[in-house]
Amino acid sequence: MRRLELSIERLSKSGDGVAEVGGRAVFVSGAVPGDKVLADVFEQGKVLRGDVLQVLSEGPGRRAPLCPLADRCGGCDWMHLTEDAQAEHKTRIVTSTLEHLAGLGTDAYELLPMVTSPLPYNTRRRAVLHPVKGRLGFFGKRSHTQVEVELCPALTPPLESLPGELADALGSALKDVAEVHLLEVAGEVAFALMARGALRPKHRDVAEQLVRDEVVRGVVLVPGQGKGNPELIGDPVLEDDGVLHRPDAFAQANADVNRPLVQHALEALGPGPDDAVLELYSGNGNFTFPLAAAARSVLAVESSTVSVALAQQAARKQGFGNVRFVQGACETIAEGLAKESERFDRLLLDPPRTGAPGVGTWASRLLVSRVVYVACDPGSLARDAADLVAHGFVPRTVRLFDLFPQTKHIEVVMTFSRGDAAS
Ligand SMILES: C[S@@+](CC[C@H](N)C(=O)[O-])C[C@H]1O[C@@H](n2cnc3c(N)ncnc32)[C@H](O)[C@@H]1O
Numbered sequence: 001m002r003r004l005e006l007s008i009e010r011l012s013k014s015g016d017g018v019a020e021v022g023g024r025a026v027f028v029s030g031a032v033p034g035d036k037v038l039a040d041v042f043e044q045g046k047v048l049r050g051d052v053l054q055v056l057s058e059g060p061g062r063r064a065p066l067c068p069l070a071d072r073c074g075g076c077d078w079m080h081l082t083e084d085a086q087a088e089h090k091t092r093i094v095t096s097t098l099e100h101l102a103g104l105g106t107d108a109y110e111l112l113p114m115v116t117s118p119l120p121y122n123t124r125r126r127a128v129l130h131p132v133k134g135r136l137g138f139f140g141k142r143s144h145t146q147v148e149v150e151l152c153p154a155l156t157p158p159l160e161s162l163p164g165e166l167a168d169a170l171g172s173a174l175k176d177v178a179e180v181h182l183l184e185v186a187g188e189v190a191f192a193l194m195a196r197g198a199l200r201p202k203h204r205d206v207a208e209q210l211v212r213d214e215v216v217r218g219v220v221l222v223p224g225q226g227k228g229n230p231e232l233i234g235d236p237v238l239e240d241d242g243v244l245h246r247p248d249a250f251a252q253a254n255a256d257v258n259r260p261l262v263q264h265a266l267e268a269l270g271p272g273p274d275d276a277v278l279e280l281y282s283g284n285g286n287f288t289f290p291l292a293a294a295a296r297s298v299l300a301v302e303s304s305t306v307s308v309a310l311a312q313q314a315a316r317k318q319g320f321g322n323v324r325f326v327q328g329a330c331e332t333i334a335e336g337l338a339k340e341s342e343r344f345d346r347l348l349l350d351p352p353r354t355g356a357p358g359v360g361t362w363a364s365r366l367l368v369s370r371v372v373y374v375a376c377d378p379g380s381l382a383r384d385a386a387d388l389v390a391h392g393f394v395p396r397t398v399r400l401f402d403l404f405p406q407t408k409h410i411e412v413v414m415t416f417s418r419g420d421a422a423s
Contacts, residue, residue, distance in 0.1 A: 001042040006050055008035040008059060011089055013097040013379050015077065015408025019050070026050045029141055030071075032081060032089065034059025061085025066121065066153060073147045075127075075138040076154055076406040083120055083405065090114070090410040094378045094400060101382035102389065109395040109414070115260045117405045121153045122160065123254045124404075125184040126247070131174045135167040154406060156255075158184045162215075166191065169210060173202040178224070183247035185238035185255075192220040192236070192247035198227040207233040220248045237310065242318050243284050244310040250283045254403040261374070261401045261411060262290055265348060268397060268415040269372040271295035275345035278337070278366060280330040280356065285311035285323075287348055287374075292323045295346070300325045301333045331358060338365035348372045355380025360387035364418075371416040376403075381412055392419045 006019035008031045017031030021041065028050035031037050036057045039050035055062070065071070065079035078086050091114060098104045117123050129136040135148040150164035159182050166180060170193075181192040193203055199221050207219035211234035218236030223229070230248065238245045241259075245251045252258040265287055271277050275295045282288050282300035284307045292298045292315075300323060302308050308327040315323050326333055330351070337344075338361070347368040349356055353376055363371050371393060375381035385395065393416040401411040 001040050004039060004041050005056065006037050006039050008033050008037065011093055013093055015093060024048050028052060030077060032059045032062065069147055069149065072140050073138050074141050077141065078408050079406045087114055087116060090400060094410060094412055097378040097382045098385060101379060102386040104385060104395055110397045112397050112399040114400040114402060115257060116402045117254055118256050120405050122156055124154050125156045125255055126251050126253055127155055127182045129163055129180040129182065131177050134174060136163045136180060156184045158187060158189050165215065169206050173200060173206060176200055181247045183238065183245060183251060185240045185245050188238045189216045190218045190236035190238055190247045191216060192222055194222045195224055197224045199223045199231065220246060222248055242289055242314060243286055244314045245284060246306055246310060249304055249306040249310060252286060252403060257401050257403045262287055264399060265372050265374055265413055266290045266294065268413060269346050269348050269370060271346050277346045277348065278344040280334060280349040281351045283307050285314055287350065288323055289318060289320065291348065292320045297322045301330050302327060303329055334362040338362055343367050346370050350374035353377040353380060355384050359384050360391035363388060363393060364391040369418050373414045375412045375414065376409065378412060381414060385414060388416050394419050
């Protein structure tokens with residue numbers, strides 16, 4: 001390990017500051033272009049990394065973070081930047097990643113104005129907490145460390161003080177807990193307790209007490225692998241805009257930005273009343289129901305059994321007869337549909353961070369004329385965008401949605417149309 005003064009020149013695609021030392025890039029978490037920092041520089045595998053000891057002079061856009069845990073907690077890695085600087089850096093990460101990994105410069109698509117979060121703090125309606133020294137907390141800036149959290153200003157107001165309250169309520173039962181998943185939907189709160197092994201009577205007692213005291217509306221108790229089935233205490237199924245949520249299934253983190261995200265994806269895909277839509281990675285139906293209202297039919301594919309059950313329940317409740325949910329791996333199901341020579345007019349996909357390797361083949365073999373790709377990882381998006389382009393799809397628009405203020409994370413919607421189809 002060496003202690004060095006570093007000048008941060010740019011950002012990496014994963015949001016770290018990058019300095020050059022002896023012709024090698026050093027990746028410095030929490031540093032931004034224009035910073036001069038004193039850092040401990042060390043090898044991690046083949047990569048040089050720097051841990052900031054002191055910011056010697058500040059790059060433009062730096063500010064004092066609002067949260068006292070900001071220098072240690074990994075939850076908000078960009079709280080030391082103004083919102084304007086965050087927007088500028090996020091845009092640069094996305095455009096430069098598309099350029100470097102997919103060969104798509106900003107002349108290859110229309111970059112639409114970014115949709116920012118109406119609130120800078122109190123935006124996250126879901127969070128995963130881990131037991132830390134008898135309390136609950138988040139991963140630290142370096143992922144092998146963890147930070148206890150009592151109150152978190154990134155969480156929505158009904159969740160903000162729950163890390164401390166739940167740790168108090170769980171007490172000694174925390175040692176058998178692997179994770180706690182918090183969820184707030186339209187002002188109602190539920191959580192999932194992921195046990196390390198079998199569920200304990202104390203887990204049930206605490207959950208029942210919290211429901212009786214109206215601290216939460218419901219709890220899902222999830223035993224460790226092979227140790228039984230989940231148990232529901234109270235009513236942990238929460239509803240928003242016709243979509244049903246549960247804390248042990250995926251939900252978009254920022255409700256205020258999710259609405260314009262869904263609206264834009266729908267407009268960009270533009271399904272007409274005669275169109276058949278294939279939706280991959282459909283979760284609980286966040287995009288599915290608006291699509292079903294506009295299209296002839298939607299086939300929605302999702303791996304989580306909990307999400308598929310919630311989506312089917314919501315579809316029945318809303319009376320959608322033109323949606324079919326299939327539970328399984330998108331890769332297998334998309335391949336199967338292509339082999340059976342199925343045809344779709346439009347494809348919408350919203351994969352996890354790993355992206356959707358193979359999407360170019362699926363889209364071309366299923367003969368879709370338009371693809372809307374909702375991405376939470378710019379690197380995976382760029383790889384898959386290059387694949388779509390290689391299969392004859394033309395990029396049209398890129399739009400950023402700031403679902404995760406105070407972090408380096410960004411949601412991107414990229415639209416493609418088939419080269420020979422009308423745009
Ligand atoms: C980013 S979330 C999007 C969910 C939904 N579109 C929404 O907006 O709430 C990705 C979803 O893909 C699902 N998933 C992850 N890997 C999958 C796979 N290989 N096949 C099918 N679904 C998968 C996850 O369970 C999760 O619901």
